[in-house]
Amino acid sequence: MDIIEKRIIEEIADLHEVPEGAYNFRINSATDSRRSTANIEIRTKEDKPGIDIIIKPGTKHESVHIPVVISETGLKEVVYNDFYIGEDSDVVIVAGCGIYNCGNQDAQHDGVHRFFVEKNARVKYVEKHYGSGTEDATGKRIMNPRTEVYMKEDTSMEMEMVQIKGVDSTFRSTLAELSAGAELTVHERLMTHEDQDAESEYTVELNGDGSSANVVSRSVARGTSHQKFISKLHGNAKCAGHSECDSIIMDGARIEAIPEITATSTDAALIHEAAIGKIAGEQITKLMTLGLTEQEAKEQIVNGFLK
Protein backbone atom coordinates (compact mmCIF):
# COMPACT_ATOMS: atom_id res chain seq x y z
CA MET A 1 0.00 0.00 0.00
CA ASP A 2 1.50 3.36 -0.93
CA ILE A 3 1.00 6.73 0.79
CA ILE A 4 -1.94 7.77 -1.38
CA GLU A 5 -3.73 4.49 -0.82
CA LYS A 6 -3.15 4.79 2.93
CA ARG A 7 -4.58 8.29 2.93
CA ILE A 8 -7.67 7.13 1.04
CA ILE A 9 -8.17 4.32 3.57
CA GLU A 10 -7.98 6.88 6.38
CA GLU A 11 -10.57 9.00 4.62
CA ILE A 12 -13.11 6.24 3.99
CA ALA A 13 -12.66 4.03 7.04
CA ASP A 14 -11.09 6.32 9.67
CA LEU A 15 -8.32 3.76 9.86
CA HIS A 16 -4.78 4.76 10.65
CA GLU A 17 -3.51 1.27 11.19
CA VAL A 18 -4.61 -2.30 10.77
CA PRO A 19 -8.04 -2.59 12.38
CA GLU A 20 -9.02 -4.97 15.11
CA GLY A 21 -11.30 -7.77 14.09
CA ALA A 22 -11.81 -9.11 10.60
CA TYR A 23 -10.84 -7.13 7.53
CA ASN A 24 -10.33 -7.30 3.81
CA PHE A 25 -8.48 -4.55 1.97
CA ARG A 26 -9.11 -4.52 -1.74
CA ILE A 27 -6.73 -2.33 -3.72
CA ASN A 28 -6.86 -2.00 -7.49
CA SER A 29 -9.02 -5.09 -7.92
CA ALA A 30 -6.79 -7.38 -5.85
CA THR A 31 -6.87 -8.43 -2.23
CA ASP A 32 -4.15 -6.48 -0.45
CA SER A 33 -4.61 -8.09 2.94
CA ARG A 34 -7.19 -10.09 4.82
CA ARG A 35 -7.89 -11.48 8.24
CA SER A 36 -10.69 -13.75 9.34
CA THR A 37 -11.40 -14.26 13.02
CA ALA A 38 -12.82 -17.13 15.03
CA ASN A 39 -16.34 -15.76 14.50
CA ILE A 40 -16.06 -13.92 11.22
CA GLU A 41 -14.88 -15.69 8.11
CA ILE A 42 -14.03 -13.87 4.88
CA ARG A 43 -13.95 -16.06 1.75
CA THR A 44 -13.18 -15.20 -1.86
CA LYS A 45 -16.09 -15.88 -4.18
CA GLU A 46 -15.44 -18.57 -6.75
CA ASP A 47 -17.92 -17.62 -9.44
CA LYS A 48 -17.41 -13.86 -9.60
CA PRO A 49 -15.26 -11.11 -8.11
CA GLY A 50 -15.99 -10.38 -4.46
CA ILE A 51 -16.13 -11.96 -1.05
CA ASP A 52 -18.50 -13.73 1.31
CA ILE A 53 -18.46 -12.53 4.88
CA ILE A 54 -19.88 -15.12 7.23
CA ILE A 55 -20.64 -14.06 10.77
CA LYS A 56 -21.33 -16.87 13.21
CA PRO A 57 -24.54 -16.82 15.26
CA GLY A 58 -24.10 -15.08 18.59
CA THR A 59 -21.05 -13.03 17.56
CA LYS A 60 -21.12 -9.92 19.71
CA HIS A 61 -19.29 -6.61 19.53
CA GLU A 62 -17.02 -7.53 16.65
CA SER A 63 -16.28 -5.53 13.55
CA VAL A 64 -15.47 -6.11 9.90
CA HIS A 65 -13.65 -3.56 7.75
CA ILE A 66 -13.76 -4.00 3.99
CA PRO A 67 -12.39 -0.83 2.36
CA VAL A 68 -11.85 -0.62 -1.39
CA VAL A 69 -9.31 1.66 -3.05
CA ILE A 70 -8.77 2.36 -6.71
CA SER A 71 -5.72 4.39 -7.60
CA GLU A 72 -5.20 3.32 -11.21
CA THR A 73 -6.79 5.45 -13.88
CA GLY A 74 -9.03 3.54 -16.25
CA LEU A 75 -9.76 0.72 -13.82
CA LYS A 76 -13.38 -0.45 -13.78
CA GLU A 77 -14.72 -3.22 -11.60
CA VAL A 78 -17.93 -4.80 -10.41
CA VAL A 79 -17.60 -6.49 -7.03
CA TYR A 80 -20.12 -8.74 -5.27
CA ASN A 81 -19.96 -8.92 -1.49
CA ASP A 82 -22.41 -11.02 0.48
CA PHE A 83 -22.82 -10.74 4.23
CA TYR A 84 -24.34 -13.63 6.16
CA ILE A 85 -25.13 -12.34 9.61
CA GLY A 86 -25.93 -15.10 12.08
CA GLU A 87 -28.74 -15.14 14.61
CA ASP A 88 -28.35 -13.06 17.77
CA SER A 89 -25.17 -11.40 16.59
CA ASP A 90 -24.30 -7.75 17.08
CA VAL A 91 -21.65 -6.41 14.69
CA VAL A 92 -20.28 -3.30 13.04
CA ILE A 93 -19.44 -3.43 9.35
CA VAL A 94 -17.38 -0.65 7.83
CA ALA A 95 -17.25 -0.58 4.05
CA GLY A 96 -16.29 2.35 1.90
CA CYS A 97 -14.65 3.12 -1.37
CA GLY A 98 -12.10 5.68 -2.35
CA ILE A 99 -10.94 6.47 -5.87
CA TYR A 100 -7.78 8.41 -6.59
CA ASN A 101 -7.73 9.22 -10.26
CA CYS A 102 -4.90 11.30 -11.63
CA GLY A 103 -5.24 10.20 -15.23
CA ASN A 104 -7.57 10.92 -18.08
CA GLN A 105 -9.54 7.70 -18.06
CA ASP A 106 -12.55 7.03 -15.88
CA ALA A 107 -12.16 4.88 -12.77
CA GLN A 108 -15.24 3.05 -11.61
CA HIS A 109 -16.25 0.82 -8.72
CA ASP A 110 -19.66 -0.81 -8.72
CA GLY A 111 -20.21 -2.66 -5.47
CA VAL A 112 -23.12 -4.99 -5.00
CA HIS A 113 -23.65 -5.70 -1.31
CA ARG A 114 -26.22 -8.17 -0.03
CA PHE A 115 -27.01 -8.59 3.63
CA PHE A 116 -28.79 -11.63 4.96
CA VAL A 117 -29.62 -10.70 8.52
CA GLU A 118 -30.81 -13.66 10.59
CA LYS A 119 -33.25 -13.49 13.49
CA ASN A 120 -32.55 -11.13 16.32
CA ALA A 121 -29.25 -9.89 14.86
CA ARG A 122 -28.12 -6.27 15.01
CA VAL A 123 -25.92 -4.61 12.41
CA LYS A 124 -24.41 -1.19 12.14
CA TYR A 125 -23.18 -0.56 8.63
CA VAL A 126 -21.06 2.43 7.64
CA GLU A 127 -20.24 3.19 4.03
CA LYS A 128 -18.20 6.19 2.98
CA HIS A 129 -17.39 7.28 -0.53
CA TYR A 130 -14.55 9.57 -1.36
CA GLY A 131 -12.74 10.69 -4.47
CA SER A 132 -9.67 12.74 -5.18
CA GLY A 133 -7.00 13.15 -7.78
CA THR A 134 -4.72 15.66 -9.40
CA GLU A 135 -6.14 18.95 -10.64
CA ASP A 136 -5.46 18.29 -14.30
CA ALA A 137 -6.91 14.78 -14.25
CA THR A 138 -9.86 14.49 -16.61
CA GLY A 139 -10.82 10.91 -15.76
CA LYS A 140 -14.05 10.66 -13.79
CA ARG A 141 -14.45 8.93 -10.43
CA ILE A 142 -17.56 6.83 -10.57
CA MET A 143 -19.25 4.66 -7.92
CA ASN A 144 -22.51 2.82 -8.30
CA PRO A 145 -23.36 0.92 -5.14
CA ARG A 146 -26.23 -1.53 -5.05
CA THR A 147 -27.25 -2.65 -1.58
CA GLU A 148 -29.81 -5.31 -0.72
CA VAL A 149 -30.86 -5.99 2.85
CA TYR A 150 -32.96 -8.98 3.81
CA MET A 151 -34.01 -8.70 7.41
CA LYS A 152 -35.52 -11.62 9.33
CA GLU A 153 -37.69 -11.28 12.43
CA ASP A 154 -36.68 -8.85 15.17
CA THR A 155 -33.49 -7.71 13.48
CA SER A 156 -32.07 -4.24 13.50
CA MET A 157 -29.96 -2.55 10.86
CA GLU A 158 -28.55 0.93 11.06
CA MET A 159 -26.97 2.22 7.86
CA GLU A 160 -24.84 5.30 7.56
CA MET A 161 -24.13 6.26 3.97
CA VAL A 162 -21.77 9.15 3.44
CA GLN A 163 -20.49 10.78 0.27
CA ILE A 164 -19.03 14.17 0.97
CA LYS A 165 -16.39 14.82 -1.61
CA GLY A 166 -14.87 14.08 -4.93
CA VAL A 167 -17.16 11.49 -6.50
CA ASP A 168 -18.12 12.63 -10.00
CA SER A 169 -20.97 10.32 -10.66
CA THR A 170 -22.90 7.95 -8.48
CA PHE A 171 -26.05 5.93 -8.76
CA ARG A 172 -26.95 4.34 -5.47
CA SER A 173 -29.76 1.87 -5.22
CA THR A 174 -30.83 0.30 -1.97
CA LEU A 175 -33.47 -2.33 -1.40
CA ALA A 176 -34.58 -3.57 1.99
CA GLU A 177 -37.14 -6.24 2.91
CA LEU A 178 -38.28 -6.32 6.50
CA SER A 179 -39.93 -9.19 8.35
CA ALA A 180 -41.95 -8.84 11.55
CA GLY A 181 -40.31 -6.70 14.21
CA ALA A 182 -37.41 -5.68 11.99
CA GLU A 183 -36.11 -2.15 12.34
CA LEU A 184 -34.21 -0.27 9.65
CA THR A 185 -32.59 3.12 10.05
CA VAL A 186 -30.79 4.86 7.20
CA HIS A 187 -28.85 8.10 7.51
CA GLU A 188 -27.56 9.35 4.21
CA ARG A 189 -25.34 12.38 3.92
CA LEU A 190 -24.38 13.70 0.56
CA MET A 191 -22.56 16.67 -0.83
CA THR A 192 -22.01 17.28 -4.50
CA HIS A 193 -19.99 20.04 -6.11
CA GLU A 194 -18.77 21.16 -9.54
CA ASP A 195 -20.67 19.22 -12.20
CA GLN A 196 -21.14 16.03 -10.17
CA ASP A 197 -24.17 13.88 -10.48
CA ALA A 198 -25.63 11.77 -7.66
CA GLU A 199 -28.73 9.69 -7.66
CA SER A 200 -29.99 7.67 -4.75
CA GLU A 201 -32.98 5.39 -4.69
CA TYR A 202 -34.33 3.50 -1.69
CA THR A 203 -37.02 0.87 -1.82
CA VAL A 204 -38.17 -0.45 1.53
CA GLU A 205 -40.68 -3.29 1.75
CA LEU A 206 -42.25 -3.38 5.20
CA ASN A 207 -43.64 -6.91 5.06
CA GLY A 208 -43.98 -7.94 8.70
CA ASP A 209 -46.10 -6.70 11.57
CA GLY A 210 -44.20 -4.40 13.90
CA SER A 211 -41.54 -3.60 11.32
CA SER A 212 -40.33 -0.03 11.01
CA ALA A 213 -38.12 2.02 8.73
CA ASN A 214 -36.66 5.49 9.06
CA VAL A 215 -34.83 6.77 5.98
CA VAL A 216 -33.27 10.18 6.45
CA SER A 217 -31.25 11.96 3.82
CA ARG A 218 -29.49 15.26 4.20
CA SER A 219 -27.75 16.72 1.23
CA VAL A 220 -26.04 19.82 -0.07
CA ALA A 221 -25.69 20.54 -3.77
CA ARG A 222 -23.20 23.17 -4.91
CA GLY A 223 -21.73 24.30 -8.19
CA THR A 224 -23.69 22.97 -11.13
CA SER A 225 -24.14 19.56 -9.57
CA HIS A 226 -27.30 17.50 -9.80
CA GLN A 227 -28.93 15.28 -7.19
CA LYS A 228 -31.92 13.05 -7.33
CA PHE A 229 -33.34 11.31 -4.28
CA ILE A 230 -36.08 8.74 -4.57
CA SER A 231 -37.50 6.95 -1.58
CA LYS A 232 -40.18 4.33 -1.85
CA LEU A 233 -41.74 2.97 1.29
CA HIS A 234 -44.17 0.12 0.87
CA GLY A 235 -46.25 -0.70 3.94
CA ASN A 236 -47.60 -4.21 3.54
CA ALA A 237 -48.39 -4.96 7.21
CA LYS A 238 -48.89 -3.29 10.58
CA CYS A 239 -45.77 -1.16 10.26
CA ALA A 240 -44.35 2.32 10.59
CA GLY A 241 -42.35 4.03 7.85
CA HIS A 242 -40.84 7.49 7.72
CA SER A 243 -38.69 9.04 5.04
CA GLU A 244 -37.18 12.48 5.12
CA CYS A 245 -35.16 14.30 2.53
CA ASP A 246 -33.75 17.65 3.48
CA SER A 247 -31.55 19.52 1.03
CA ILE A 248 -29.64 22.75 0.81
CA ILE A 249 -29.32 24.07 -2.71
CA MET A 250 -26.52 26.47 -3.64
CA ASP A 251 -25.01 28.16 -6.69
CA GLY A 252 -26.43 26.71 -9.91
CA ALA A 253 -27.26 23.24 -8.63
CA ARG A 254 -30.36 21.16 -9.29
CA ILE A 255 -32.05 18.85 -6.80
CA GLU A 256 -34.95 16.50 -7.27
CA ALA A 257 -36.65 14.76 -4.35
CA ILE A 258 -39.24 12.16 -5.16
CA PRO A 259 -40.81 10.53 -2.13
CA GLU A 260 -43.27 7.72 -2.67
CA ILE A 261 -45.29 5.90 -0.05
CA THR A 262 -47.57 3.01 -0.79
CA ALA A 263 -49.75 1.14 1.70
CA THR A 264 -51.39 -2.20 1.09
CA SER A 265 -52.47 -2.64 4.70
CA THR A 266 -54.91 -0.56 6.75
CA ASP A 267 -52.47 -0.83 9.65
CA ALA A 268 -49.55 0.74 7.83
CA ALA A 269 -48.54 4.20 9.00
CA LEU A 270 -46.30 5.96 6.50
CA ILE A 271 -44.95 9.49 6.45
CA HIS A 272 -42.71 11.28 4.03
CA GLU A 273 -41.17 14.69 4.29
CA ALA A 274 -39.11 16.46 1.67
CA ALA A 275 -37.68 19.94 1.71
CA ILE A 276 -35.28 21.83 -0.52
CA GLY A 277 -34.11 25.34 0.22
CA LYS A 278 -31.16 27.65 0.23
CA ILE A 279 -29.27 28.60 3.37
CA ALA A 280 -31.49 31.07 5.21
CA GLY A 281 -30.12 34.60 5.06
CA GLU A 282 -30.71 35.11 8.76
CA GLN A 283 -28.56 32.06 9.57
CA ILE A 284 -25.66 33.66 7.72
CA THR A 285 -26.32 37.01 9.41
CA LYS A 286 -26.39 35.40 12.86
CA LEU A 287 -23.00 33.76 12.35
CA MET A 288 -21.60 37.01 10.93
CA THR A 289 -22.62 38.78 14.14
CA LEU A 290 -20.41 36.20 15.87
CA GLY A 291 -17.45 37.32 13.75
CA LEU A 292 -17.50 34.88 10.84
CA THR A 293 -17.27 36.07 7.25
CA GLU A 294 -20.14 35.22 4.92
CA GLN A 295 -18.10 32.38 3.41
CA GLU A 296 -17.10 30.98 6.81
CA ALA A 297 -20.71 31.19 7.93
CA LYS A 298 -21.89 29.16 4.93
CA GLU A 299 -19.21 26.52 5.57
CA GLN A 300 -20.27 26.19 9.21
CA ILE A 301 -23.93 25.87 8.27
CA VAL A 302 -23.19 23.23 5.62
CA ASN A 303 -20.83 21.30 7.91
CA GLY A 304 -23.36 21.32 10.72
CA PHE A 305 -26.13 20.23 8.38
CA LEU A 306 -24.10 17.27 7.15
CA LYS A 307 -22.66 16.31 10.52
Place this chain on the structure above:
Amino acid sequence: MLSVRNLSLGVRENEEDIEIIKNITLDFPDDRFIAITGPNGGGKSTLARLIAGIRTPSAGQILLDGQDITALSVTERAKLGISFAFQQPVRFKGLQVKDLIRIAAGKDLSIVDACEYLSAVGLCARDYIDREINASLSGGELKRIEIATVLARGTRISVFDEPEAGIDLWSFQNLIQVFKKMRETVKGTIIIISHQERILEIADSIVVISGGEVTDEGPRDAILPKLLGTDAALQACDRVLS
Protein backbone atom coordinates in the same frame (compact mmCIF):
# COMPACT_ATOMS: atom_id res chain seq x y z
CA MET B 1 -17.64 55.11 23.02
CA LEU B 2 -20.27 54.15 20.49
CA SER B 3 -22.13 57.05 18.89
CA VAL B 4 -24.68 57.52 16.18
CA ARG B 5 -24.79 60.83 14.37
CA ASN B 6 -27.80 62.07 12.40
CA LEU B 7 -28.76 58.52 11.61
CA SER B 8 -31.70 58.04 9.25
CA LEU B 9 -33.26 55.11 7.48
CA GLY B 10 -35.93 55.50 4.87
CA VAL B 11 -37.64 52.77 2.90
CA ARG B 12 -40.08 52.85 0.03
CA GLU B 13 -43.23 50.88 0.63
CA ASN B 14 -46.32 50.88 -1.60
CA GLU B 15 -44.91 53.83 -3.53
CA GLU B 16 -44.59 55.80 -0.33
CA ASP B 17 -41.39 56.93 1.35
CA ILE B 18 -41.36 55.99 5.00
CA GLU B 19 -38.76 57.21 7.48
CA ILE B 20 -38.19 54.46 10.03
CA ILE B 21 -35.31 56.24 11.74
CA LYS B 22 -35.30 60.03 11.67
CA ASN B 23 -32.07 61.86 12.25
CA ILE B 24 -31.13 60.14 15.51
CA THR B 25 -28.04 61.28 17.40
CA LEU B 26 -27.05 59.35 20.52
CA ASP B 27 -23.99 58.51 22.59
CA PHE B 28 -23.49 55.18 24.33
CA PRO B 29 -20.69 55.80 26.84
CA ASP B 30 -18.38 52.90 27.75
CA ASP B 31 -19.27 50.46 30.51
CA ARG B 32 -22.84 51.64 30.79
CA PHE B 33 -26.10 49.75 30.86
CA ILE B 34 -28.44 51.59 28.52
CA ALA B 35 -32.06 50.61 27.94
CA ILE B 36 -33.89 51.69 24.82
CA THR B 37 -37.63 51.67 25.14
CA GLY B 38 -40.72 53.05 23.46
CA PRO B 39 -43.85 51.86 21.68
CA ASN B 40 -43.83 48.97 19.22
CA GLY B 41 -43.02 50.01 15.68
CA GLY B 42 -41.18 53.07 16.93
CA GLY B 43 -37.82 52.09 15.42
CA LYS B 44 -35.97 50.56 18.40
CA SER B 45 -35.12 47.24 16.76
CA THR B 46 -34.18 48.99 13.54
CA LEU B 47 -31.72 51.18 15.43
CA ALA B 48 -30.17 48.08 17.03
CA ARG B 49 -29.85 46.43 13.61
CA LEU B 50 -28.23 49.56 12.20
CA ILE B 51 -25.66 49.43 15.02
CA ALA B 52 -24.89 45.76 14.32
CA GLY B 53 -24.63 46.44 10.59
CA ILE B 54 -27.51 44.19 9.61
CA ARG B 55 -29.24 47.18 8.06
CA THR B 56 -27.62 50.09 6.26
CA PRO B 57 -28.66 53.65 7.05
CA SER B 58 -29.71 56.01 4.29
CA ALA B 59 -27.91 58.87 6.01
CA GLY B 60 -25.77 59.57 9.04
CA GLN B 61 -22.83 57.92 10.75
CA ILE B 62 -22.06 55.27 13.33
CA LEU B 63 -18.83 55.91 15.22
CA LEU B 64 -16.82 53.65 17.52
CA ASP B 65 -14.22 55.60 19.47
CA GLY B 66 -14.39 58.21 16.75
CA GLN B 67 -13.81 55.68 13.93
CA ASP B 68 -16.52 55.77 11.30
CA ILE B 69 -17.84 52.21 11.08
CA THR B 70 -20.93 53.02 8.99
CA ALA B 71 -19.59 51.26 5.91
CA LEU B 72 -18.24 48.22 7.76
CA SER B 73 -19.87 44.82 7.34
CA VAL B 74 -21.58 42.83 10.10
CA THR B 75 -18.44 40.66 10.38
CA GLU B 76 -16.09 43.62 10.64
CA ARG B 77 -18.20 45.23 13.34
CA ALA B 78 -18.38 41.92 15.22
CA LYS B 79 -14.60 41.75 15.11
CA LEU B 80 -14.37 45.29 16.48
CA GLY B 81 -16.37 44.12 19.48
CA ILE B 82 -20.06 44.57 18.76
CA SER B 83 -22.36 41.67 19.67
CA PHE B 84 -26.02 41.38 18.82
CA ALA B 85 -28.66 39.13 20.32
CA PHE B 86 -31.59 38.61 17.99
CA GLN B 87 -35.16 39.20 19.09
CA GLN B 88 -36.07 35.99 17.29
CA PRO B 89 -33.08 33.68 17.52
CA VAL B 90 -32.21 31.72 14.41
CA ARG B 91 -32.51 27.94 14.26
CA PHE B 92 -29.91 25.77 12.56
CA LYS B 93 -30.42 22.16 11.51
CA GLY B 94 -27.43 20.14 12.56
CA LEU B 95 -25.44 22.81 14.41
CA GLN B 96 -25.26 21.99 18.09
CA VAL B 97 -25.37 24.38 21.01
CA LYS B 98 -21.68 23.76 21.70
CA ASP B 99 -20.81 24.60 18.08
CA LEU B 100 -22.54 27.96 18.32
CA ILE B 101 -20.90 28.80 21.64
CA ARG B 102 -17.50 27.84 20.26
CA ILE B 103 -18.03 30.00 17.18
CA ALA B 104 -19.09 32.84 19.46
CA ALA B 105 -16.06 32.45 21.71
CA GLY B 106 -13.86 32.40 18.61
CA LYS B 107 -11.78 29.55 19.99
CA ASP B 108 -11.98 25.86 20.66
CA LEU B 109 -13.57 26.05 24.09
CA SER B 110 -13.56 23.03 26.34
CA ILE B 111 -16.96 21.54 27.02
CA VAL B 112 -16.59 22.68 30.63
CA ASP B 113 -16.06 26.30 29.57
CA ALA B 114 -18.93 26.16 27.09
CA CYS B 115 -21.13 24.81 29.88
CA GLU B 116 -20.29 27.83 32.04
CA TYR B 117 -22.10 30.12 29.62
CA LEU B 118 -25.16 27.90 29.55
CA SER B 119 -25.28 27.73 33.32
CA ALA B 120 -25.01 31.52 33.42
CA VAL B 121 -28.30 31.78 31.52
CA GLY B 122 -29.98 29.23 33.75
CA LEU B 123 -29.80 26.22 31.46
CA CYS B 124 -28.65 22.88 32.78
CA ALA B 125 -25.57 22.61 30.61
CA ARG B 126 -25.48 18.82 30.48
CA ASP B 127 -28.95 18.72 28.94
CA TYR B 128 -28.25 21.32 26.31
CA ILE B 129 -24.64 21.26 25.19
CA ASP B 130 -25.20 18.54 22.57
CA ARG B 131 -28.65 19.64 21.50
CA GLU B 132 -29.23 20.72 17.92
CA ILE B 133 -30.37 24.31 17.56
CA ASN B 134 -33.48 23.20 15.72
CA ALA B 135 -37.22 23.26 16.13
CA SER B 136 -37.02 20.95 19.17
CA LEU B 137 -35.95 23.89 21.35
CA SER B 138 -38.62 26.14 22.82
CA GLY B 139 -38.64 29.91 22.31
CA GLY B 140 -37.38 30.47 25.85
CA GLU B 141 -34.56 27.95 25.49
CA LEU B 142 -33.44 29.49 22.21
CA LYS B 143 -33.51 32.92 23.73
CA ARG B 144 -31.26 31.90 26.56
CA ILE B 145 -28.86 30.16 24.21
CA GLU B 146 -28.81 33.37 22.17
CA ILE B 147 -27.83 35.32 25.27
CA ALA B 148 -25.20 32.68 26.12
CA THR B 149 -23.55 33.27 22.72
CA VAL B 150 -23.28 36.97 23.48
CA LEU B 151 -21.80 36.17 26.92
CA ALA B 152 -19.32 33.81 25.26
CA ARG B 153 -18.18 36.59 22.96
CA GLY B 154 -17.55 38.89 25.91
CA THR B 155 -17.22 41.93 23.66
CA ARG B 156 -17.10 45.59 24.69
CA ILE B 157 -20.56 46.31 23.26
CA SER B 158 -23.52 43.94 23.55
CA VAL B 159 -26.85 44.79 21.98
CA PHE B 160 -29.93 42.80 23.05
CA ASP B 161 -33.08 43.16 21.01
CA GLU B 162 -36.05 42.57 23.30
CA PRO B 163 -34.61 39.65 25.28
CA GLU B 164 -37.94 39.23 27.05
CA ALA B 165 -39.94 38.68 23.85
CA GLY B 166 -41.30 35.19 23.45
CA ILE B 167 -40.37 33.80 26.85
CA ASP B 168 -42.61 32.76 29.69
CA LEU B 169 -42.85 34.48 33.03
CA TRP B 170 -40.82 31.85 34.84
CA SER B 171 -37.94 32.28 32.41
CA PHE B 172 -38.32 36.02 32.66
CA GLN B 173 -37.51 35.99 36.38
CA ASN B 174 -34.27 34.19 35.60
CA LEU B 175 -33.53 36.52 32.75
CA ILE B 176 -33.57 39.53 35.03
CA GLN B 177 -31.02 37.75 37.22
CA VAL B 178 -28.86 37.08 34.16
CA PHE B 179 -28.82 40.76 33.24
CA LYS B 180 -28.22 41.85 36.82
CA LYS B 181 -25.24 39.53 36.97
CA MET B 182 -24.00 40.65 33.59
CA ARG B 183 -24.23 44.22 34.81
CA GLU B 184 -22.03 43.37 37.77
CA THR B 185 -19.48 41.17 36.08
CA VAL B 186 -19.14 42.12 32.44
CA LYS B 187 -17.01 45.05 31.50
CA GLY B 188 -18.45 46.86 28.56
CA THR B 189 -21.51 48.60 27.25
CA ILE B 190 -24.84 46.83 27.35
CA ILE B 191 -27.57 48.21 25.12
CA ILE B 192 -30.86 46.51 25.72
CA ILE B 193 -34.12 47.08 23.94
CA SER B 194 -36.95 46.38 26.30
CA HIS B 195 -40.44 47.22 27.41
CA GLN B 196 -39.94 45.63 30.78
CA GLU B 197 -40.01 47.82 33.86
CA ARG B 198 -37.74 45.41 35.69
CA ILE B 199 -35.10 45.67 33.01
CA LEU B 200 -35.44 49.45 32.83
CA GLU B 201 -34.98 49.48 36.61
CA ILE B 202 -31.45 48.13 36.37
CA ALA B 203 -30.35 50.48 33.56
CA ASP B 204 -28.03 53.42 34.12
CA SER B 205 -29.85 55.44 31.54
CA ILE B 206 -32.92 55.14 29.38
CA VAL B 207 -33.56 56.29 25.82
CA VAL B 208 -37.14 56.55 24.59
CA ILE B 209 -37.69 56.12 20.87
CA SER B 210 -41.03 56.77 19.26
CA GLY B 211 -41.97 57.43 15.66
CA GLY B 212 -38.35 56.95 14.61
CA GLU B 213 -37.10 59.74 16.87
CA VAL B 214 -35.55 60.06 20.29
CA THR B 215 -38.34 61.57 22.35
CA ASP B 216 -36.59 61.42 25.71
CA GLU B 217 -33.31 60.34 27.20
CA GLY B 218 -31.48 60.64 30.49
CA PRO B 219 -30.57 58.87 33.72
CA ARG B 220 -32.95 56.12 34.79
CA ASP B 221 -34.29 58.03 37.77
CA ALA B 222 -35.27 60.96 35.60
CA ILE B 223 -36.90 58.94 32.82
CA LEU B 224 -38.46 55.91 34.48
CA PRO B 225 -41.09 57.75 36.59
CA LYS B 226 -42.40 59.38 33.41
CA LEU B 227 -42.73 56.00 31.70
CA LEU B 228 -44.50 54.05 34.40
CA GLY B 229 -48.00 53.23 33.41
CA THR B 230 -47.32 53.79 29.72
CA ASP B 231 -46.79 51.12 27.08
CA ALA B 232 -43.06 51.57 27.29
CA ALA B 233 -42.75 50.05 30.74
CA LEU B 234 -45.30 47.44 31.54
CA GLN B 235 -45.20 45.10 34.46
CA ALA B 236 -44.45 41.60 33.32
CA CYS B 237 -47.91 40.42 34.39
CA ASP B 238 -49.65 43.23 32.55
CA ARG B 239 -47.87 42.38 29.35
CA VAL B 240 -48.80 38.76 29.57
CA LEU B 241 -52.40 39.68 30.26
CA SER B 242 -52.65 42.34 27.57
